[in-house]
Amino acid sequence: MTAFAKAIARSLLIVWAVLAANAAFAQVPVPNGNGNGAPAAKVEEKPADPLGRDTPAGMVSGFIDAAAEQNYDKAAQYLDLSQEKGAWGPSVAQQLQRILDQGGYVFSRLRLSADAAGDQDDGLAPDQDRFGAVRTENGPVDLIAQRVDGKDGVKIWLVSAKTVSDLPALSRTVTSSLVDKILPYALRDEYRIAGVPVGHWLAVIVLAVLTFSVVWAITAAILWVVFRFRGSESRISRVLGASALPIRLFLTAMLLRIALVLTGVAIVARQHMSGATELLGWIALSWIVWRVVDALAEYAIARMTLRGRLSMLSAVTFIRRSVKFVLIAFALIAGLNALGYNVTAGLAALGIGGIAIALGAQKTIEHLVGSLTLVTDQPMRVGDFCKFGETMGTIEDIGMRSTRIRTLDRTLVTVPNGALAAVQIENYSRRDKFWYHPTLDLRYETTPDQMRNLITTMREMLLEHPKVDNDPARVRLLGFGPSSLPVEIFAYIHAVSMDEFLEVQEELTLRLMEIVEASGTGFAFPSQTVYFARDKAPSSANRSPQLAPAEHPDSESDSPNRRAGSAIRA
Incomplete structure (x- = not known):
């Protein structure tokens, strides 16, 4: 599995642990309750190894820490010397450190297994794990860790006996590193910081500057070529321009790790830098994805606006925020793992605390589900004028948790998406036609001939108007009212906005007044005879x-x- 895949697997394991803890907690029998719950059997916990050799990652970390302290008696306890008769452990440990300094490397924390059983998918025996390699003239030679029985029957991981037996031959294949050849004796052997010669720390700084300079020059040339041939407004130019700096940081972090190995910087310095470069790499990678998401979202919004597909703007905004939320979660978990924190074990150990967090987040989850409902069903979008409950206003933003509405009083109302998805929403902006439905009250003095002529003229006026839909465009005398003869007009007007509808409605109303006046009758006033x-x-x-x-x-x-x-x- 790659480092990125492992980080994803750990993140999914965290979610699974919280959900599984909830289910497991519901099945725990209650002592002293109804009598059905049996007392839980005591689980005998095996003692942890004091040197941290329970996992391959712990073995490597412990050996490097002991080498940094130059405590080779302690470092020898991480080696399987059972097959080396008469071998002096501290000398063998120092020999392994020299091989790693000059031609070898160990895997990063993300690649090393933090499981007591080791990595079961590496193609080796179940009790073996790779933890590094040594570069030789005949190709790389794997460094193998072996799980053996320690004291008190506790399983521990040690550098395998096979690897220990190969150390003399490997030491003859490696020569002095490039850094050791360049540095003077004082910087190479006399002065040390954190167990590393001062000269090697200076080499790390110089390599970091040189690596960044080379990466910057290469990326600048690539950007110049892309902008020259594709233009600065193209999609690929926008993406590359927005993510240029994080791309440079990511490439610098990756190339610096390779440069430290090739130049022979001390293994202790490399392990100290391993966490920093991994953290920088994850930050840069998250930054790249962040910038790419922003650039693609802005490009998609611009294209959809140009094509008039405004219904998709809310979906793009929600997807953009969702990807960023997931990105932050993965970056945080990967960053803590890069710094050596076992996030998976820490969250799984929360137990009931994780259940409490899950229960407390019910409303948040409800609002997130409501957001998904609003985005998938799209009952409204940003810019729509809607009515829900007693509130009317224009949708300004549909977020991951809530939606903001600008009311007619120009106030801003924030409604949780969970509540908004459960109410009836009337979207005025989605109308394909506007209903024109006035009722004219004519005087009782209107004669039948005047009424027939009046109705015919009104119907012809509606049918001839370009904004009025011909189906139905109805004009009918409803009957005898208390003080007038009511004439109903039923028609639909084609308009894209309320302002356009009001304009057409005004024009039709004025024409109706002219027709009534020309027919010789008039509108009835509300009256009562005493x-x-x-x-x-x-x-x-x-x-x-x-x-x-x-x-x-x-x-x-x-x-x-x-x-x-x-x-x-x-």
Whole structure:
């Protein structure tokens, strides 16, 4: 597996660990509960090796650290000396360091296996792993690590007995490195920083400057050729121009690793620089992808805008942000791995904490799913005028978590995408036609002939107008209203915007007014007819005997007023 593939695998393993922890936690029996849960059996944990030889990566790191301290007694404990009778361990360890300094190299942290079982897909025996190689005249010779039984039955990784037995022959094939040939004795052997001669650190600085200069010159020439023949506005020119600096940094990091090996810089210095170059390489690679995504997104937005495919702008923006989010996650994980942090084990060890994080992120995941729904279904896009719930406004941005809407009051409303995907959205910008539906209230004095002529003239006016759809373009007398004769007009207007519709609507309304005026009738005003009547007062002969004047002393004085008041009715 390549380093990049391993980084992806580790990232996927992190996601799987969080999800698996959630499922596993749900299946854990509860002690002292309903009595069904059995007590968990104690798992006997094997003690960790104090020298970190549990994995091939730990073995290599421990040997390099011991060599940097010039503690060759400790470094010898990373070698399998079982087949070397009478061999002095510190001398063998020093011999291995000299071979690595002058003609050998070890793999980076990303390539070395951090699994106790080692890399099972390298084509070697299950208990063997490659951890480096030595360049010889007959080709590279692999350096093999072997998993053996240590003290107390603990499995540990050591430099294999076969590799240890080959060290004398390998030492005769390597010569003094180019750096050692150039440096004076004082810079080569006397003064050391972090276990590395000062001269080798100076060589690292010089090689870094020279590598960057060469890469800059080569890339500048390539860019000049591309801009000369493709133009500065072409897609490839935009991508290369935007990512020129990170490309140079990435190439510098890769070539510097090769230059350090070829010039024979000390293995300890190379291992110290390995983490820095890997980190720089991942940062540069992430930077390149970031710039490429931006350049391609801007190019796609410009082309879609030019072609009028505005519905895809929101999808491009969402994909752009999603790729950047994933890119940051991968870069962070790879960068921590390059610095020597075991991110996978650390996150997997969170256990219940990972479950809590997953539960706390439910709303965030809901909004991300809502974002995917909005992008795939595309009920709205940036620039559309929509109504959802009680809010109306223009969509300004559809993000990964929320959508921003500019209301008619010019306020900015931010709505989570999870909530927005669950409500009814009315998109006014997606109308293919505008409904023109006025009702004209004509006076009751309008004669049938006037009404027939009026309806015919209105229908002809609608059919002749270029912006009015002929199907249906209907004009009908609805019946008898309370105070008018209602005439319904039903038509659709072809318009691309509300402003254009309002303009056509105004023109049609004015023509309707002219037609009504020319027909000799007019519009009815809301009115109500009130009728007044006076009832006659009953005569005394017909009055009931029970209503005697004695019983109603004021009947004579008040009766005329009462009769007058009761006679007025609306």
